[in-house]
Amino acid sequence: MRVLQLIDSLEIGGAERMAVNYANALHQRIAVSALCVTRNEGDLKELIDPEVPYLYLKRKRRLDISALLWLKRFITEHQIEIIQAHGSSYFIGVMVKLVTPGLKLIWHDHYGKSEFLTERKTVVLKRFSRFFDAVFAVNEKLTLWSKERLKVKKTFYIKNFIAEALPFDADFKISGAKGKRVVCVANLRPQKNHHLLLDAFKLVLEQDSAYTLHLFGSVPDSLNAKSLVERIEAEPFSKSVFYHGTYLKMSAILPHFDIGVLSSDSEGLPLALLEYGQAGIPVIATDVGQCRAVLGDFGRLVPAKNKEALVEAVLSIDFKSSKIKTCAEKFKEKVKQHYGEEAVLNELLQVLNRFK
Template identity: 70%
Template sequence: MRVLQLIDSLEIGGAERMAVNYANALHKRIAVSAFCVTRKEGALKALIDPEIPYLYLERKRRLDFAAVFRLQQFIKKHNIDVIQAHGSSCFVSVLVKLVTPGLKLIWHDHYGKSEFLAERKATSLRMLSVFFDAVFAVNEKLAHWSIEKLKVENAFYIKNFIAEALPMDSDFEVFGAKGKRIVCVANLRPQKNHQLLLDAFKWVLEQDAAFTLHLFGQAADRFYADSLFERMKAEPFTKSVFYYGTHLKMSAILPHFDVGVLSSDSEGLPLALLEYGQAGLDAVATDVGQCKVVLGHYGKIIPPRDKEALAEAVLKSSSADSEFRANAAGFREKVLCEFGESEIIEHVITLYAEII
């Protein structure tokens, strides 16, 4: 079995991390696991196993036929059976499928706004979906959407999974009182609703000034990010909020924190939530996407856009009470059992075989 992971960028993001996770996990289990990034390399390139066949396509425009030809030659060289095209890379994957007889194409849908699927435009995807042999979706709503809107019969909900945790980075400097360090790992864009998180954190500080908030993520939306940075500087809590930008090896530093938070208006299946569990953190998340399924009865699920509920959940989750410590331990076990690499990747390999 010979599979190519295809994605448009290697900047730090959930879909990009999953593409790398797939390539690395498959490398241990199949004849060839290859990787191609079409438009932009980034920090995540450093996490790709150096033995994996790799191509930077340097695609310059939407209809870049020279890039399609280069991709076709790479596919022929490595006798690729299946392309797993993540997110927006589905367009170039369809073009190369048209000129490569026998090639199977799986589109992996990472769409993060699954709470707003009624607003999702389907026209171009419906045209491309004629060439999809299957769709993998990161939550159940997206799988149903592909069946109903794209008329793809082979649409499967495939859980995101986490790579093995790295050793804790003892040199990482973190501020704030132990037990009261809140962390949020989410790129800075509107659907992640950091403004709600700041509103809730302001209320938390009124109850206990020892709390600190630690934000990780790429400034993906410049206008949104600038408004956040301006607020952080202007508000009285400025000395209690820390922004670190992106960090390549989150699993090595998350154990320094205590409560992992997602305040999103919409999600697919957030990798950050799995990483919170893997690190043994208490977790608080809004009831969007697969967050409730991931957390189960561990952690706290709150309504989206409810700052009071978010603040109260953070205060309770930071408690030293044994019940909350047990929740964190239970959540860790659940994540490792249900969202670990082995079980999910073996299921995916079975699906590859059926598709081929």
């Protein structure tokens, strides 16, 4: 089998990280596993296995003929049979399929606003979906949506998976009292609702000033992200909130923290949740997207946009309780068994074999 992962960017994000994860993991299991980024390289390039065939198209326009021909040559050179096009890269995926006889195209839908699918813009997507041989979706809502709205019968729920944890970085230094270091790994986008998290954390500090909040993630070029960074710097509690920016090797440092949180208004299947589980720390997440199915009874689910529930969940975690430790350990095992590389890749390969 010869598969190409197609993605528009290698900036840090869920879809981008999964494209790299798939390229690296499949490299050990199939004849050819390649990766092509169409528009912008980014930090995630550092994580690509050097043995994975890689192409950067430097695509400047939506319909860039030179980039299209370059991609076609790459596909021919490596005898690619299947393209797994992540997110918005489906456009050039369809274009190259039309000029490459026999090429199969699978669209991988990572849409993060699965709670707001009625607001999703679909005019172009619906026109292009007739050329999809299948759709992979990261949660069950998106799977049903593709079947009903795009009329793609071969739509599969394919879980996100997490790569093997890196060795623990004992030298990484963080501030805060042990047992009260809260971490959130999420890019500063509106649907992640960091403002709600800050509102809740402010109330937490009123009851226990020893807590610290540590934020990791990129800052998109948006007013929301800029206002969030400005707020962190301006608030009276700024000495208790630490924005660390982007960090590629989160699995090496997450065990330093005590509680992992997600305050999102909407999600697909968040990799951060899997990373918290892999690190073995207690988890609090809003009940959106696939979070309930992933977390189950091994963490705390709270309603979206409810800061009081988030405050109560943080303050209720008692590290003297054996239940907290047991739940974290059970969630860690669940992540390994059901969302680890081996488990998900076995499911994926069974599906891909249908398109050979």
